[in-house]
Amino acid sequence: MTDSKDSIIEVTDLTKYYGELLAVDHISFEVKKGEVFGFLGPNGAGKTTTIRMLTGLSRPTSGRASILGFDINQHLVEIKHHIGVVPELSNLYDELSALDNLLFMARLYGVPRDQRSERAEELLKIFGLEDRKDSLFGTFSRGMKRALTIAAGLIHKPEILFLDEPTVGLDVVAARSLRNLISNLHQQGITIFLTTHYLEEADLLCDRVAILVKGQIIKIDSPQALKALAQEESVIEFSFRKEASAFLDNLAAKLREARVVAVNHNTVRIYGGVAASIYTQVSKFAEEFHLEILAVNTIKPSLEDAFIKITGLSPTVMAMEKGAK
Amino acid sequence: MRRDNWRGIYWIAWKDMKTYYLKPPAISWGIIFPVTWILAFYLRNPQSFQELIPGLIAMTILFSTTAAEAVVINFELRLGSLERLLLAPVSLPSVLFGKVVGGAIFGLLMAMVVTVGCVLFLGVRPDFLYLILVGLPSLLAFSSFGALLCVMVREVFEAQTLLNIPRFIMIFLCGVVYPVSAMPRGLQYVAHLMPLTYTVDGLQHSFSAGAGAIIFLDALVLLGFFIIFIFPAVHILSRKFQ
Numbered sequence: 001m002t003d004s005k006d007s008i009i010e011v012t013d014l015t016k017y018y019g020e021l022l023a024v025d026h027i028s029f030e031v032k033k034g035e036v037f038g039f040l041g042p043n044g045a046g047k048t049t050t051i052r053m054l055t056g057l058s059r060p061t062s063g064r065a066s067i068l069g070f071d072i073n074q075h076l077v078e079i080k081h082h083i084g085v086v087p088e089l090s091n092l093y094d095e096l097s098a099l100d101n102l103l104f105m106a107r108l109y110g111v112p113r114d115q116r117s118e119r120a121e122e123l124l125k126i127f128g129l130e131d132r133k134d135s136l137f138g139t140f141s142r143g144m145k146r147a148l149t150i151a152a153g154l155i156h157k158p159e160i161l162f163l164d165e166p167t168v169g170l171d172v173v174a175a176r177s178l179r180n181l182i183s184n185l186h187q188q189g190i191t192i193f194l195t196t197h198y199l200e201e202a203d204l205l206c207d208r209v210a211i212l213v214k215g216q217i218i219k220i221d222s223p224q225a226l227k228a229l230a231q232e233e234s235v236i237e238f239s240f241r242k243e244a245s246a247f248l249d250n251l252a253a254k255l256r257e258a259r260v261v262a263v264n265h266n267t268v269r270i271y272g273g274v275a276a277s278i279y280t281q282v283s284k285f286a287e288e289f290h291l292e293i294l295a296v297n298t299i300k301p302s303l304e305d306a307f308i309k310i311t312g313l314s315p316t317v318m319a320m321e322k323g324a325k
Numbered sequence: 326m327r328r329d330n331w332r333g334i335y336w337i338a339w340k341d342m343k344t345y346y347l348k349p350p351a352i353s354w355g356i357i358f359p360v361t362w363i364l365a366f367y368l369r370n371p372q373s374f375q376e377l378i379p380g381l382i383a384m385t386i387l388f389s390t391t392a393a394e395a396v397v398i399n400f401e402l403r404l405g406s407l408e409r410l411l412l413a414p415v416s417l418p419s420v421l422f423g424k425v426v427g428g429a430i431f432g433l434l435m436a437m438v439v440t441v442g443c444v445l446f447l448g449v450r451p452d453f454l455y456l457i458l459v460g461l462p463s464l465l466a467f468s469s470f471g472a473l474l475c476v477m478v479r480e481v482f483e484a485q486t487l488l489n490i491p492r493f494i495m496i497f498l499c500g501v502v503y504p505v506s507a508m509p510r511g512l513q514y515v516a517h518l519m520p521l522t523y524t525v526d527g528l529q530h531s532f533s534a535g536a537g538a539i540i541f542l543d544a545l546v547l548l549g550f551f552i553i554f555i556f557p558a559v560h561i562l563s564r565k566f567q
Contacts, residue, residue, distance in 0.1 A: 057408060059567050077326050080414035087412075091405035095344045107336045108413040110329065152409075 008033045008160060008191050009054070014063035016049050016215075023049045025215035026063065031160075031193055036186050038206035039195040042313065046215040047195035048088065051164050054193075055085045067160065081109070084153035088164040090145035094138030098129055098148050101137055102155055109156035123151040127181065143174025150181065154190075161185060163194040167201060179204060203303040213311050223303050230301035230309045233272040237299050238282055240266050241292040251285055269299065326416075333415030337423025338430060341397040346431055348396045350481050354488075355392030355431060359385040363439065366502070378443050379528035380501035383521055385439050386460070387467050387492060390432035394471030395484035397424050402479050402565075411566065418559045421472060425555065428468035436460060451532045455540050459527030462547035466520045469554035476562045495521040500529075520550040 009031035016024040024046040031037040039047040052058035054065055056076045065072045067079045092101045102120035111119060124130045127147040132140070137148065146166065153161060166182065167175040182205055186192055196202050202209050203223045210220040219226065238244075243265045244251075251268065252260040258273035270278050279296065286293050307313070345351060363381045367374050401407035410420045440456065443449050474491075475484040498512060499505065499521035505513055516522045527543035 055412060057411060057566055077329055077414045077416065080412065085412045087405065087408060089405045091409045093340070093344055093406060094404075096340075100343075104336065104340050105413070108333060108410070108415065110332055110414070 006032050009037075009065070009067050009193065011050075011054075011065045012063060014050065014053060014065055015061050016046070016053060016058065017061045022215055024053070024060075027212070027215070027217045029210055029217060029220055031191060032207075033159075033191055034186075034189050035207040036182070036192040036194065036205050038202040038209040039193070039212055040197070040199065040202045040206075040209050040307070041195075041212035042197055044214075045197075045212040047197075047212055048164055049215075050212075051085075051162050051193070051195060055083065055162055056080065081156070082159050084156070084158035084161045086150050086153040086161065086163045086166060088168060090142070090149040092137045092145070092149055092152055094136060097134050097136055098124060098140070099133040101148065102152055105152045105155045111156055119155060119157075123154060126184075127151045141174075143170050143177065146170060146174070146178060147181070150178075154185075158190070160191045160193065163192060165195055165197070167196070167198065175201075199303045199307055209303075211307065211310055213313065219310050223306075226306040226310070227301050227303055230306040234275045234278075235269055235271050235299035235301075236275060236278055236282075237263065237267060237269045237295075237297045238286075238293055239295040239297075240268075240286065241294050242266070242290075244268055244291055247285075247289050247291065250289070251282070254281055254285055266294075329414045330416050330419035333410075333413065333419045334423040334426060337410060337415075337420060338426040341393075341424065341427030342430060345393070345396045345400065345427075348400070350485060351392050351396045351431065353392075354395070354485060355389040355435060358392075359388045359435065359439070375447060375449055377502065378447070378449060379532050380525050382436055382439050382443075382528055383463070383499075383524040384496060384501050386432045386436050386463050386524060387495060387521055389435035390428045390464055390467040391471030391474075391488045391492065392485070393428035393431035394424065394468055394475050395481050395488060397427050398472060398475040399479065399481040399484045402476075403481070408566075417563055417566070421476075421559055421562055422555070425465065425468045425472050428471055429464035432464045432468060433460070436464070449532060451528075455531035456528070458540060458544050459524060459531060459547070462544050462551060463520070463524040463527070466524075466547045466550040466554065469551050469558060470520065473554045473558040473561070476558050476565070491519075495519050498522075500525040520547055523547050523550075 007030040011030070012028050013026045014024060014028070015026050027050065039050060041047055049058065053060045054067065054072060056072065056079070068082055070079045072079060096104065099120055102123060103116055106116040106119060121130070124133050127150070129144060129148060132144065137145065140148065150163070150166070163182065167178050170178065179201065182192060182194070194205065206223060208220060208222050209226060211218045245262045245265050248260060248262055248268065255270060255273060255278065258278060259271040261269045261271065263269055270282070275298070283293065359381070362384060366377050366381065398407070407420070411417060440451070444451070471488060474487050478484050478487055496502070498516045499519050500516070501521070505516045505522060508516065523543040523546045527540050530540045
């Protein structure tokens, strides 16, 4: 848990039922000012439902939440002045140009008349859309639509930006570009609350991650701390010039304190043991069997390893896009 | 907060006018359909056409406002743009009222075209003050009526289909082409439960001399219908976002 005095979002026992279905199950967490806080979980975990409750699109069944000290049930309109929301769906107006969409949002949020155009032009420039400012939103690519939707969420200079699955459906290049934009926003001091089911996205962008499964928060920590949880034993990978798999039993016999696993014909991984001792023994073994070592790598656990260890879920569950069966 | 809501209503109505007025469903049901009916009645009997003008203006208001609501509400429900509006610092009733105003302005433009056309080409001389007195509450009543039915469904075609049931019932029962007073007593009772009856009645008085207090009563009843329609519409829309 964070120190509550610098918390910008505080959630206690937040719960949401849709009829009989429990979508969010008594979750509690805090988000610190200026951090990127990620909600990581498979589809149907309750990530979007949580964002919808925090941004006023859905009413909690029970529990409390406050944003910037304002209770979400009592001061929603006040809260909306301070937050920007980018829904999973890029839902601006196809019939309006990029510039007109931003100007409409500026008007709706009460941006003063003399600042609207300047702010809209500034955002179009930041998001690389200044050349397309007069093009209709409906003619944009998915990546451009996403970028403009984020720009619309920033038109009133919010202190907190909610991003729901920001890179879903984007190609690799557009997703990378968008992640860079999110990093830049973070550097500008905007608190970012994002949901994602992409493990590498959470690892790259988030200061802290809450792992959400079946409506419950299983764990909250930094990606580094989560990965450390998965690091139970050292893993060293050796690549040899010649085929080494034939000598696997010999190697295993020498390294009694460790497990030897072939990755492919030329590469083996050694789990456990003391790293320095393993390296010395494998070097001697390589000399003995005339196997030249090409590369040695220490394998660090990924957030995916941590996720699997913490949740017991298969990573394929996370790879499924929304709507996929 | 009140300022946020008024600003929201104004800009939502402005955006809807700019974005949706030329959408095919708005054109077909809101413009082409009333114009076709008017031309059909005119060509059938040009001599007695003047008697039908109030009813046809009322029908134009009914069709254009409700057609506009189906577009401004259901397009946005389907595409998720309505959620975008609800994320702004504007209350849900204000968002819906902005949509009702947007539909009412579309109806106003259409009714003005028909009225001005009748004045210029047929030489009729309505009392414009009375026209406004009946026209404005009618526009709000039918626009909110459209909103009420449209928030019940998701797709534009579903909304138009649902709207057609009361639209056609009202055309035949509310004095558009056949006087309510000449109908059987039972149907007259039914007619007085429908807002179009009061619009037709008020407009008929606007086109004839000596309207009197009855026109104020029509306007009041229409405002009552507006309130009756808008509250459940807000309630139903709120439930969609619970």
